[in-house]
Amino acid sequence: MANIQQxxxxxxxxxxxxxxxxxxxxxxxxxxxxxxxxxxVALYNEIMERHDDFDMDGIGEDIFFLSNGHISPVYxxxxxxxxxxxVDELNTFRLINSRLQGHPTTHEGLPGVRIASGSLGQGMxxxxxxxxxxxxxNDSHLVYSLHGDGELQEGQNWEAIMYAAGNNIDNIIxxxxxxxxxxxGSTDDVLPMGNVRTKFEAFGxxxxxxxxxxxxxxxLKGMAEAKTKTGQGKPVCVLLKTVMGNGVDFxxxxxxWHGKAPNDExxxxxxxxxxxxxxxx
Amino acid sequence: xxxxxxxxxxDTRSGFGAGLTELGQxxxxxxxxxxxLIGSLKMDDFKANHPERFFQVGIAEANMIGLAAGMTIGGxxxxxxxxxNFSTGRVYDQIRQSVAYSGKNVKICASHAGLTLxxxxxxxxxxxxxxxxxxxxxxxxxxxCDFNQTKAATMAIADHDGPVYLRFGxxxxxxxxxxxxxxxxxxxxxxxxxxxxxxxxxxxxxxEALEAAKELEGKGISAEVINIHTIxxxxxxxxxxxxxxxxxxxxxxxxxxxxxxxxxxxxxLATTKPTPQEFVATNDTxxxxxxxxxxxxxxxxxxxAIVNAVQTVIRRK
Numbered sequence: 001m002a003n004i005q006q007x008x009x010x011x012x013x014x015x016x017x018x019x020x021x022x023x024x025x026x027x028x029x030x031x032x033x034x035x036x037x038x039x040x041v042a043l044y045n046e047i048m049e050r051h052d053d054f055d056m057d058g059i060g061e062d063i064f065f066l067s068n069g070h071i072s073p074v075y076x077x078x079x080x081x082x083x084x085x086x087v088d089e090l091n092t093f094r095l096i097n098s099r100l101q102g103h104p105t106t107h108e109g110l111p112g113v114r115i116a117s118g119s120l121g122q123g124m125x126x127x128x129x130x131x132x133x134x135x136x137x138n139d140s141h142l143v144y145s146l147h148g149d150g151e152l153q154e155g156q157n158w159e160a161i162m163y164a165a166g167n168n169i170d171n172i173i174x175x176x177x178x179x180x181x182x183x184x185g186s187t188d189d190v191l192p193m194g195n196v197r198t199k200f201e202a203f204g205x206x207x208x209x210x211x212x213x214x215x216x217x218x219x220l221k222g223m224a225e226a227k228t229k230t231g232q233g234k235p236v237c238v239l240l241k242t243v244m245g246n247g248v249d250f251x252x253x254x255x256x257w258h259g260k261a262p263n264d265e266x267x268x269x270x271x272x273x274x275x276x277x278x279x280x281x
Numbered sequence: 282x283x284x285x286x287x288x289x290x291x292d293t294r295s296g297f298g299a300g301l302t303e304l305g306q307x308x309x310x311x312x313x314x315x316x317x318l319i320g321s322l323k324m325d326d327f328k329a330n331h332p333e334r335f336f337q338v339g340i341a342e343a344n345m346i347g348l349a350a351g352m353t354i355g356g357x358x359x360x361x362x363x364x365x366n367f368s369t370g371r372v373y374d375q376i377r378q379s380v381a382y383s384g385k386n387v388k389i390c391a392s393h394a395g396l397t398l399x400x401x402x403x404x405x406x407x408x409x410x411x412x413x414x415x416x417x418x419x420x421x422x423x424x425x426c427d428f429n430q431t432k433a434a435t436m437a438i439a440d441h442d443g444p445v446y447l448r449f450g451x452x453x454x455x456x457x458x459x460x461x462x463x464x465x466x467x468x469x470x471x472x473x474x475x476x477x478x479x480x481x482x483x484x485x486x487x488x489e490a491l492e493a494a495k496e497l498e499g500k501g502i503s504a505e506v507i508n509i510h511t512i513x514x515x516x517x518x519x520x521x522x523x524x525x526x527x528x529x530x531x532x533x534x535x536x537x538x539x540x541x542x543x544x545x546x547x548x549x550l551a552t553t554k555p556t557p558q559e560f561v562a563t564n565d566t567x568x569x570x571x572x573x574x575x576x577x578x579x580x581x582x583x584x585x586a587i588v589n590a591v592q593t594v595i596r597r598k
Binding site: 056057058059063065105106107114115116117118119121122123124125126127128129130131132133134136137139155156159160162163166167 | 312333334336338339341343344345346347348349350351352353354355356357359374375377378379382383384385
């Protein structure tokens with residue numbers, strides 16, 4: 001097991017990757033990516049029991065689905081730095097003929113990705129289907145998924161959330177990135193979400209809250225608690241309270257960097273706040 | 282001219298149910314999902330025989346498509362069942378992203394397609410589904426003609442690795458293709474040999490085409506009837522070989538002419554061998570309530586309409 005400092009160093013490097021990836025092509029979604037850097041690092045390095053080599057069916061290992069596919073930069077960075085494909089390939093993000101499409105896909109065969117996402121609201125259903133396949137295969141490993149909070153405005157989520165509890169799908173841990181922001185503004189301004197916790201609970205889910213969603217120790221503790229709640233007949237939801245743009249001061253606490261890349265000067269400031277730890281790609 | 286006998290009218294959806302039942306016994310990876318229409322889709326037997334592999338999703342088609350895509354991860358072969366309208370238009374983006382673009386091995390099985398759904402009316406009578414599905418890269422589109430062929434197609438698509446749209450219908454129609462036939466995806470079937478006109482038909486219109494061919498024979502017109510059960514990939518060679526002989530073609534389908542089989546045939550002909558073509562299809566319209574027979578007559582989708590189209594296209598040679 002890596003120590004916390006190692007995970008934090010990796011997180012810093014992932015932040016640098018995110019900034020450099022979106023800067024190079026002047027497009028992409030840095031805000032949500034930065035907000036979930038600690039979660040991805042913890043998930044792929046400590047939380048999931050996974051095989052080193054990628055296999056689409058993921059039998060005998062925990063598997064993960066990213067539903068809010070626009071935060072592909074953090075996903076790609078962590079997949080690469082987890083050994084699924086060469087870190088150098090991050091150079092090709094959003095470029096023509098790349099496996100690193102703007103939103104994650106299986107179409108180009110990028111190892112680590114099991115479903116296309118980007119059109120929002122579909123990942124919960126997919127993750128639940130994979131969880132049911134695991135049960136049919138007598139595979140006791142878990143399915144993890146990540147969803148945006150604004151994404152919950154898509155109705156398909158609530159079909160899936162109702163289905164999961166109604167069918168006692170208790171081998172899933174679905175995490176909602178509760179950063180309170182979406183492209184047009186705060187979720188409260190765009191479409192008030194109400195109490196997400198009581199909504200999930202009303203639908204029959206067990207809910208765990210991680211109030212410090214950018215603190216690796218808090219994430220590890222919360223996800224470990226979530227894992228203890230699996231296998232008890234109810235689906236498990238983690239509400240991960242993060243700060244969009246975390247780790248780059250001018251990107252924090254705002255929706256402004258949801259889908260905007262930094263310019264040269266802004267990149268320099270962001271990188272100065274996140275000093276190279278493991279080596280840039 | 283070779284003739285065909287109706288061995289007893291049956292609904293094509295029951296052919297799907299029979300095929301699914303058999304698949305349940307022969308392929309343990311086959312799973313089935315249904316959005317609150319088990320009886321209509323004839324999925325009762327599969328559910329009774331394999332409750333652990335059957336998933337009642339409720340009235341939530343978008344979730345059903347996503348679940349099916351997810352179940353392929355782990356090696357399952359999901360068959361989803363609901364009406365054609367709710368199988369396609371309602372869930373187009375789910376199919377597009379989670380199934381087609383993701384290359385998932387999902388079989389989208391759609392009953393009550395077209396006008397012959399009948400009395401429920403236009404809300405349920407989708408006439409655009411072939412177009413929607415054939416436009417998706419990698420999607421196979423199949424519209425079998427009778428009970429026996431639908432059963433065979435249902436079983437065959439389990440062995441095809443990739444997404445498939447299987448379209449069938451509600452009413453009892455003539456059952457005239459061989460029992461226990463082998464179904465080859467993308468392989469057109471010549472039903473009659475003829476020299477004057479090619480009639481390419483799919484789904485319920487195949488029997489109507491055979492009826493039309495009999496009537497045309499009485500008028501001295503020799504029609505070559507081809508059953509195109511697979512609209513995508515299209516058996517281009519079968520079509521071209523036939524029109525090289527006949528010099529004109531009528532396409533017949535229970536679908537809008539926009540986006541249907543006819544337009545797929547037109548593309549083949551326009552790029553290879555420009556040929557006079559007439560379309561037996563709905564004319565950019567919604568349907569309405571009525572009996573299947575009344576609707577097929579009113580919207581020009583029966584044997585009489587095919588005969589008229591043949592007489593028109595022959596004059597254009």
